[in-house]
Amino acid sequence: xxxxxxxxxxxxxxxxxxxxxxxxxxxxxxxxxxxxxxxxxxxxxxxxxxxxxxxxxxxxxxxxxxxxxxxxxxxxxxxxxxxxxxxxxxxxxxxxxxxxxxxxxxxxxxxxxxxxxxxxxxxxxxxxxxxxxxxxxxxxxxxxxxxxxxxxxxxxxxxxxxxxxxxxxxxxxxxxxxx
Numbered sequence: 001x002x003x004x005x006x007x008x009x010x011x012x013x014x015x016x017x018x019x020x021x022x023x024x025x026x027x028x029x030x031x032x033x034x035x036x037x038x039x040x041x042x043x044x045x046x047x048x049x050x051x052x053x054x055x056x057x058x059x060x061x062x063x064x065x066x067x068x069x070x071x072x073x074x075x076x077x078x079x080x081x082x083x084x085x086x087x088x089x090x091x092x093x094x095x096x097x098x099x100x101x102x103x104x105x106x107x108x109x110x111x112x113x114x115x116x117x118x119x120x121x122x123x124x125x126x127x128x129x130x131x132x133x134x135x136x137x138x139x140x141x142x143x144x145x146x147x148x149x150x151x152x153x154x155x156x157x158x159x160x161x162x163x164x165x166x167x168x169x170x171x172x173x174x175x176x177x178x179x
Contacts, residue, residue, distance in 0.1 A: 005040060006155060007054050008162045012062040016152050016166060022053045034059050038161045055161045070144055072111055080144045081116035087135050088121050096122045100141060101129060111143035 007025035009017045026044055028034040040055035070076055077097060084091050086098075098117035101107035104127060115137065117125070125133040152166050 005042065005053060006159070007040065008056045008152070008155075008159070008165060009034070010037070010056065010058040010165060012059050014058065014165065017059070017063060017065070019152065019155060025054050025057050026051070028059070029054060029057060032060065037165075040161075055159070056165060072109070072114070076144070077111075077114055078116050080111075081139075084116065084138070085118040085121050086115035086138050086141070087117055087125065087130070089138055090118050092118055094119065098122045098125060100137070102127045105129075112141050115141050 005022035006019050007022055009020055009025070009028075011017050022040065022042075022044075025034070029036055034057040036054040036056075037058050038054065038056035040053040042053045043050040044053060045051075074097060078095055081095075082091070083093060083095065085095065095116045096119055098115050098121075099107040099109075100113050100115060103109075107113050121135065125135055130137055152162070155162060
C-alpha cells in the first residue's frame with residue numbers, strides 16, 4: 001500500500017523536486033531530513049502508534065540540481081506540433097514523424113529536424129527536403145521550452161493538496177493542465 005501512495009517532495013525553497021512513494025517520504029521525515037507540510041490519506045501503524053502518511057514534504061537542506069530537459073519522444077513531438085501536420089495543417093491523431101533534412105542526407109534525430117506530418121504529406125515529401133518537394137513548413141521546428149513544473153502536471157488532477165505548491169495550475173483548461 002505504501003508503495004502506491006505518492007508524495008510531492010519540495011526543496012528547502014519550496015521548489016518541487018520530485019515525487020516519491022510514501023515509504024521513502026516517511027523515512028526522510030523520520031530521519032529529520034524533511035518536514036511534513038500536508039498530511040495524506042491513511043497511516044503507518046506500528047505495534048503501539050499510528051503515524052499519519054504525508055502528502056507533501058519539504059527537505060530541510062537545499063538540494064542543487066540541474067534544470068531538467070524535455071526528452072525527444074514521439075508523444076512530446078506531437079504535443080509540440082499540436083497534433084497538426086506541419087505541411088498541410090491537418091489536425092489528426094494519425095501522424096508520422098518526418099525528418100526535414102532526410103537521415104540519408106545527414107539529417108539528425110533532433111527537435112530542430114523533426115516535425116509531425118500526416119501520412120499523405122510524409123509520402124509526398126519522401127526522401128527530399130521541403131524545398132525540393134515544393135512543400136512549406138507551417139512552423140520552423142525548435143526545441144520546446146520545458147517548464148520546471150512539467151513533471152508534476154499529470155499528478156495534479158488527483159492530488160488536490162499539491163496544487164498550491166505548483167504555480168500555474170488551471171483546472172478549467174481543456175487538458176486539465178496549465179494556462
